[in-house]
Amino acid sequence: MKKLLFTSAAFFASAFLFAAPAQLTVKSGEKPVTAGWADMGSLSYASKNVIVIDDSTYSSPEAKRKAFTNAIASGSVSSSSINDKAALILVYGTVDLSDGKVSDKDHSYFDEFDSATHKRKHGDFMYDIGSNKTIIGARAAKVAYGGLRIKARDGVLKNVIIQNISFWDAHGSTEYDTKVPEYSSKKASADQLVIEGTEDKSTKARYIHIPENIWIDHCSFSDGVCVDLDRNFNHDGALDIKCGKNVTVSFCEFTNHDKVTLSGSSDKFITPDEREVTFHDNYYHGCVQRMPRTRGGYFHLYNNVFDEIGTKNNSGASLGPGVGAQFIVENNYFGKHAGYILRASDNSKPGTPSFYKIYVSGNKPELNGNNAENFLSHKVNEKPWKIPYNYVLKSADEAKASVVSEAGSGAKVILDGKEL
Template sequence: MTPRPRAARRAAAALALLLGSLALQPGAEAATPAPAAQPPAADRDLGREVLAADDGWAAEGTGTTGGSAADDAHVFTVRTRAQLVAALDGGSSVPKIIRVAGTIDANTDDRGRRLDCDDYATDGYALDAYLAAYDPRTWGGAKPAGPQEDARKASAARQAERVELLVGSHTTLVGVGRNGVLKGASLQVKDADNVIVRNLELRDAYDCFPAWQPNTGGLGDWKTAYDTLWLRGATHVWVDHVTASDKGHPDDREPTYFGRNFLRHDGLLDITNGADLVTVSWSRFADHDKAMLIGNGDGVTTDRGKLRVTLHHNEFHSVVQRAPRVRFGQVHLYNNRYVIPGEGDYRYSLGVSTESRIVAENNSFESPGHVEVADLLKSWNGSALTQRGTVFNGFPVDLVSIYNAYNSGSETDLATDTGWTPTLHGPVDSAERAAADVARGAGAGRAG
């Protein structure tokens, strides 16, 4: 098919937008507005609370109770990295409640002394030497190898020993009050079951030693190591009232090397390696490039039937992409608020990739003038997206029809039926009502 001129595509998209504004999407009026959240009782114990019986995919089967059954000997209040590491117990499956009080910096030694990148560097690693060794103009397009790459790997391993923290089964990790902060850490829920992470600010999982990865046919890119929160092969996980960001070291302030931004952060929340039965609620993902990846790669067919995730009442604020990007997953995305960055780069919000089955209901997008409705969605080998009740700058729109109209002739059209209907969820509010509630209530320090 011959691609239509851009002006024609814009006209088709504008017509679809106009039609969407004349009538609400199917099902929009059927949702019953949820009552406004009531202030929690003063004596509420977040550490003992469990996921409600119908609250998303993490409620499936045995549900998600975290460490709520922990005995008194396994309830900890931690204020330092050393205390946190001891409480996590190497990712043990003993039921435990860990309360984070104040700010804990993962980049500290066992005595609490702050560590910086120079403290981790070993075997002669130096950024200037690394850049000189692997400059594509002299090194070419081969993968870096040799003394500086070996030194980078050794230095990175030293930092990983400090910042990668394993969370085991039957664990609740919860911030105390409004000030529970975990800085510089990569929390990893690996092959664990029944985990709750709540009321925590997760900040600045900063990689001191990014790796240069040449890309055949392109410039290449910088690869970073640490997701702020990584659910890897994990099941029955509830993430609630979490704030995740690059606060302290935003990537857009990093320099450019080899023509590419010197990224220091990976994902804010990645759900991969067959992770399953996850609910992410009332959380805030902010000021970041790649926010959330669900699924590893197009060829990881073992993810089929897994990666069942519910995302509701979350805010994605000034996120460049992956909010989320989904491969294989069966994802229910409802009542979320998107605030598109007004300056700098923006690529897309919803990524529809191989065999993904996303049902997106009553989500709100607030966008600057240069971002169009069709820009919110991007497809890589995706085939369908079920959506209804979407609101863009106050107007109801049909994401799929506008995306198809705008991209007709250059990309395969998306179908509108992913073949399933979510049943595990609370009331689905209108997009406008949910956006207001999320603006007031999402993020750390707002759970109790």
């Protein structure tokens, strides 16, 4: 069990899981089993078009970044166009998305504002992933100082697998200079990884293009050496899922972050089948809130571990179901929380279709009226939707024992019988 020291930035850098005792067996071209929603789609590993991103091939950080961001978009290191070309992208070591403009010691790039308008001078470092891309990390693979985006723009964006990557400090600038009193509450919009679609402009309450068949597995998410959990100005989501069908998030570690996962960007988005997400065997510690915070969707959470959640000045909560959400919460371990385990936000009236529902079973401790805000009126005795995939439950205590050591990046990867 790792010890948490909330006041030490060094802790978050050193205790971040770069050497989880896990092994990933990958067979190119085959359909993986994710034990979640992603099993209901046509998800498969890419094959044939293998692209290696490493320091020996790309001698400068900028060349390595360009090759990586081109490859995840187009399936080729020579084009940045987003397309559906399948590619198996192997990542070794660090990819600096800022091209050297940001480092652990120097974030001043994002402290520059226009003197007249007080608007930020620099945007976030965000790069897109195209359909049919498999991204697998090895040898301390890290994506640093920026974020990646899986966005359906024109039609369906589908079949994306990301495994064994450390997402590190997606630092960004606040929209306006927070030193100016009228902008003191502004924040950054930088996400480490975001899954999103294209809104229907006519209704402004649905999506016309939605990503499908996505698996995020054995990845780590952290703000790096930055510790600003009381009021997070320079980071937004760790893994936001604004919409997505057949999405599984498994064996990931989330630490040193405030707002972890937002699913459904506003109370307008209450249609459940636009968000079909499973979270299992993930380790959340040293975080504050949104694990996840949701609107309408079919959400299944099982065998996750939540511990050391919230701070004295920002109590937060692990779970945040909202309007239209349909939660199934099974056999999770809830450790130390500064406040509630669950804090809800739902203005719907009881009995209406958008009034969120939550089914709980086998959790430790079980959610109740004392540790979960406004819980009893939303609790249901039967699962609010039928789980269509196969999965195996561990007890909450078994999850605590296994997930803490197995979750996160740094696993040994066996690709087609050979260790990477």
